Amino acid sequence: MALASIExxxxxxxxxxxxxxxxxxxxxxxxxxxxxxxxxxxxxxHLLFLVGVLFFLHRSRDxxxxxxxxxxxxxxxxxxxxxxxxxxxxxxxxxxxxxxxVYKGFDNLGGFKHFFGxxxxxxxxxxIFGLFHGFGLATKIQEFQLPGDGLVANLLAFNVGVELGQxxxxxxxxxxxxxxxxxxxxxxxxxxxxxxxxxxxxMLVGMQLTGYFIN
Amino acid sequence: xESNQESRSxxxxxxxxxxxxxxALVFFILPAEYNLDPTGVGKQLGLTVFNENQAxxxxxxxxxxxxxxxxxxxxxxxxxxxxxxxxKLSVQQFKKVNYExxxxxxxxxxxLHGEPAGDTSGYFESxxxxxxxxxxxxxxxxxxGSHGWYWKNTSSKDMKIQLLFDGxxxxxxxx
Numbered sequence: 001m002a003l004a005s006i007e008x009x010x011x012x013x014x015x016x017x018x019x020x021x022x023x024x025x026x027x028x029x030x031x032x033x034x035x036x037x038x039x040x041x042x043x044x045x046h047l048l049f050l051v052g053v054l055f056f057l058h059r060s061r062d063x064x065x066x067x068x069x070x071x072x073x074x075x076x077x078x079x080x081x082x083x084x085x086x087x088x089x090x091x092x093x094x095x096x097x098x099x100x101x102v103y104k105g106f107d108n109l110g111g112f113k114h115f116f117g118x119x120x121x122x123x124x125x126x127x128i129f130g131l132f133h134g135f136g137l138a139t140k141i142q143e144f145q146l147p148g149d150g151l152v153a154n155l156l157a158f159n160v161g162v163e164l165g166q167x168x169x170x171x172x173x174x175x176x177x178x179x180x181x182x183x184x185x186x187x188x189x190x191x192x193x194x195x196x197x198x199x200x201x202x203m204l205v206g207m208q209l210t211g212y213f214i215n
Numbered sequence: 216x217e218s219n220q221e222s223r224s225x226x227x228x229x230x231x232x233x234x235x236x237x238x239a240l241v242f243f244i245l246p247a248e249y250n251l252d253p254t255g256v257g258k259q260l261g262l263t264v265f266n267e268n269q270a271x272x273x274x275x276x277x278x279x280x281x282x283x284x285x286x287x288x289x290x291x292x293x294x295x296x297x298x299x300x301x302x303k304l305s306v307q308q309f310k311k312v313n314y315e316x317x318x319x320x321x322x323x324x325x326x327l328h329g330e331p332a333g334d335t336s337g338y339f340e341s342x343x344x345x346x347x348x349x350x351x352x353x354x355x356x357x358x359x360g361s362h363g364w365y366w367k368n369t370s371s372k373d374m375k376i377q378l379l380f381d382g383x384x385x386x387x388x389x390x
Contacts, residue, residue, distance in 0.1 A: 102232075105232070106225075106229065109225060109228055110221075110225070111225050111229070114218070114221055114222065114225055115222070115225070191224075191228065194228075195228040195229075195231060195232045196232070198228070198229065198232035198233075199231070199232035199233070199235045199236045199239075200236075201232075201236075202232060202233050202235075202236030202237075203236045203239050203240055203244060205236075206236060206237070206240040206244070206245075207240065207244050207245070207248060210240075210245055210248075210249060210251065211248070211249065214249055214251070
């Protein structure tokens with residue numbers, strides 16, 4: 001009986017992760033950290049959003065502040081989403097995450113300031129989108145249908161992994177942007193880059209909404 | 216005046232971003248991700264191939280052409296100590312599979328089961344659950360989908376299983 005249920009939750013997960021879930025139960029700190037970190041490093045939607053957020057931040061104090069807002073946002077919804085068993089449609093959440101990329105690109109282009117006279121508080125915006133990104137993560141980890149045994153510890157480990165993965169991704173993005181900022185081409189292509197960001201965001205929205213409607 | 220220009224430039228950037236996104240979606244992303252290909256460009260570029268393959272393995276549409284009738288398959292699988300493996304066949308509804316397997320090291324937990332094609336809920340139906348050193352039998356698939364064995368080796372040393380089977384299926388192999 002126990003094995004049958006192990007079998008059931010292992011479906012729909014990539015084979016190595018599934019193998020891990022099949023053969024382990026209880027508290028598994030390091031593997032869950034790894035899954036979290038991997039999710040962040042390979043999650044192009046999160047990365048695009050971070051590129052947008054970091055694009056015009058050059059003071060490390062600001063970087064720290066904005067990244068913390070994002071982290072607080074997604075940690076809150078990741079934990080509550082899983083613990084309260086809130087199931088949000090993954091396509092819709094991912095569409096909103098795509099929208100966050102569009103928003104940040106448009107914001108970086110100065111769109112809100114220009115059309116509405118003032119830019120919506122960017123820190124609050126990052127926090128709110130952080131909340132949505134957290135729901136996205138919660139939906140992903142709920143697909144694993146984790147056993148209650150050791151759930152909180154595993155979730156915390158997953159969240160720590162997400163932060164570690166985000167930290168690594170941030171390091172690369174920051175190094176690249178800071179290096180690029182020293183060159184004249186940065187300003188010349190700032191508009192193009194943010195337009196491309198918006199475009200990528202639109203693609204994500206379109207892809208996820210299509211998925212939502214056909215599934 | 217200057218403000219007008221900026222408005223125009225912002226609108227232009229947004230429209231370009233949107234247009235590129237629509238083109239990429241229609242020509243590349245939707246055909247590749249969902250097999251939605253209104254223009255046919257995706258198919259010409261070979262992008263719909265992901266979904267075609269999946270459909271073929273799921274429904275077993277090409278099953279009979281891949282294998283001569285009556286041909287018997289044989290595989291030797293290793294179940295690592297403390298681990299479980301799955302070996303699957305794609306079988307259409309009401310098609311029959313005969314099988315026989317045995318281990319090199321005594322009893323092993325086995326769950327012979329099927330998962331309906333296209334199901335994402337994790338549902339599966341077990342036809343036999345037992346702990347045995349060998350087993351022989353047959354099953355007729357009650358639905359289209361992926362059918363096969365889950366073995367779990369609870370012992371402390373690796374175990375080998377020889378599996379023989381024939382019938383109407385496409386081999387999906389180790390999962």
